[in-house]
């Protein structure tokens with residue numbers, strides 16, 4: 204799925220996909236991440252998606268729009284997306300940039316993201332039915 | 333071939349090729365330095381007594397004074413000898429770092445360096461007073477070097493002092509925007525007093541960092557004690573609330589005065605989308621109700 | 637220590653420090669022609685060895701030009717070798733002859749180039765320069781002859797040297813510059829005059845003109861111009877990440893708090909992306925400011941179609957492509973100062989500044 208050093212990973216846990224970005228990504232790498240993830244959501248019939256962005260030291264307009272796009276595409280495929288791990292400085296700058304994040308569901312970290320999905324999407328990391 | 337003689341970087345390296353006068357002065361410096369080394373003990377003592385007369389460095393014990401003046405003296409002579417700007421700056425920084433915490437003031441440090449300059453100049457005067465031509469040349473060599481040391485020390489001291497003061501201000505500010513973890517996953521930020529831009533910036537850093545450290549899900553910011561804020565600060569506050577949400581925490585604002593509410597409306601904040609509750613007590617009750625439910629929703633309102 | 641007693645004759649041979657000082661210059665020249673790093677390093681070594689060997693014969697002021705010519709020739713002879721290798725690849729034995737000593741040729745070429753460059757000065761410039769450099773006449777007596785002041789003569793001499801360097805390089809290249817703007821740009825760079833460089837928009841010209849980009853390399857080393865600046869060439873997506881990392885690193889050295897570092901990196905990301913999306917090529921230059929306060933200035937310039945309506949591009953929601961919409965206004969909100977100059981058909985320059993402790 205990814206070539207060269209692993210820039211991101213997508214793991215399936217029950218009905219949830221956990222997508223972790225491992226390093227700063229440029230725009231084309233982010234696009235590949237989006238395509239791979241959306242592809243997996245369809246194939247795995249995931250109910251929930253967690254995107255861990257803790258490794259990103261910059262989340263600019265393109266990255267924010269990409270995350271929003273993934274969440275929207277996931278929703279159309281019946282999965283709910285939670286973005287976790289946004290760093291404090293990064294969170295503030297996203298807001299200062301003036302990005303519309305209203306539709307984006309966020310949580311502190313992976314654990315919180317899972318709790319959220321369990322409560323709202325009925326998705327869990329237990330065996331998929 | 334004709335020389336396109338160049339005054340670029342290499343020209344500088346070449347400037348050691350002496351103009352007659354420079355060479356003469358520079359050749360004198362080793363002799364000067366030897367003299368200052370030879371009479372180190374006597375000159376240093378003379379310097380210390382001048383410092384006492386002028387009531388400088390009173391915050392120091394005589395032991396500290398003795399250690400410090402010895403070190404300054406030796407460094408001073410060394411810098412005279414090498415003429416190295418880097419060494420000089422290093423020396424000045426070290427000196428400032430050591431003595432600023434002991435409450436030494438700028439005029440004192442400049443004062444003692446100038447005193448040392450004069451003590452040494454007088455000793456040179458005594459040594460060469462019979463040969464007036466020689467005396468002039470010695471002083472021509474010594475004075476620019478000594479003045480350069482005094483200037484560098486003064487500038488470095490002022491810089492270092494500013495840095496220390498800024499650090500102290502930072503830590504005071506941190507205290508002035510306390511983030512209180514009142515119970516698991518709940519933070520309270522009681523803000524009292526005027527919220528200026530610097531303090532608002534500090535508040536953001538403290539709050540967002542606090543959310544992560546305490547894994548907070550709900551934050552109550554109580555601004556009952558804030559008399560008012562300008563539009564920039566109000567905007568900053570709203571941005572902080574939004575950023576908190578991106579970190580997965582909901583923010584409740586309590587104690588919003590009509591004035592501040594008006595400012596928020598002026599800058600285009602939709603108050604219906606902000607969780608505002610009249611007083612801190614009500615805010616805490618709401619927070620606990622929210623914690624009873626699961627996670628934050630985009631609009632920061634409690635889950636149904 | 638003081639050099640008072642040093643014998644004058646020792647000046648004839650450059651010191652190791654002077655040779656070492658040539659390394660960045662030589663490295664730039666070689667690196668701009670030879671992409672492979674290991675090969676480039678070898679060639680730098682080779683050049684320095686030759687310069688060192690010849691240094692006794694090179695006149696003091698000529699060491700740098702000599703190193704420049706040597707570097708070029710070393711690279712050229714590599715190319716010749718590679719050509720020969722290609723031609724001879726079908727033969728099993730290596731027919732490359734042992735390296736022929738071409739230093740005499742070099743010196744010859746060099747002399748010709750200097751002579752050629754001298755003819756391109758005005759008579760008065762040439763006469764003054766030669767009187768000063770060759771006959772050793774000092775600026776005061778020159779000033780008396782010319783009815784001028786010593787300071788003015790010295791300034792004139794500096795300008796003449798700057799021109800001579802430019803003409804020398806052009807002569808060595810055996811080429812005439814392609815545009816009217818080339819000479820003023822090269823002169824401003826050669827003289828190390830930053831104000832003049834801004835006036836003639838030298839940085840943009842270097843993006844547009846290959847010849848000047850190449851010639852500016854050896855010239856840049858001497859003016860103090862932009863030695864502290866960090867320059868990131870921008871062409872692809874990956875360069876956006878490189879530019880913002882570089883900006884973060886510089887800003888961190890300036891003493892910005894962490895939130896500001898993220899803001900600066902993000903703003904750089906936005907403006908750099910516009911270069912990749914819209915322009916053919918561009919660069920991001922990061923500069924540390926000391927006056928009136930500490931700060932950082934970022935200039936992103938590109939050679940491209942330009943923005944027809946800058947005001948509109950700065951409004952939220954404008955989008956020719958999915959992305960310009962927030963890029964520029966967002967970046968503006970993150971910085972303290974923000975300016976765009978754009979010329980349709982030529983390109984865009986975004987200049988943004990942030991001060992330590994603002995806001």
Ligand SMILES: [Zn+2]
Pocket residue numbers: 813814815817818819841845846847848849
């Ligand atoms: Zn050109």
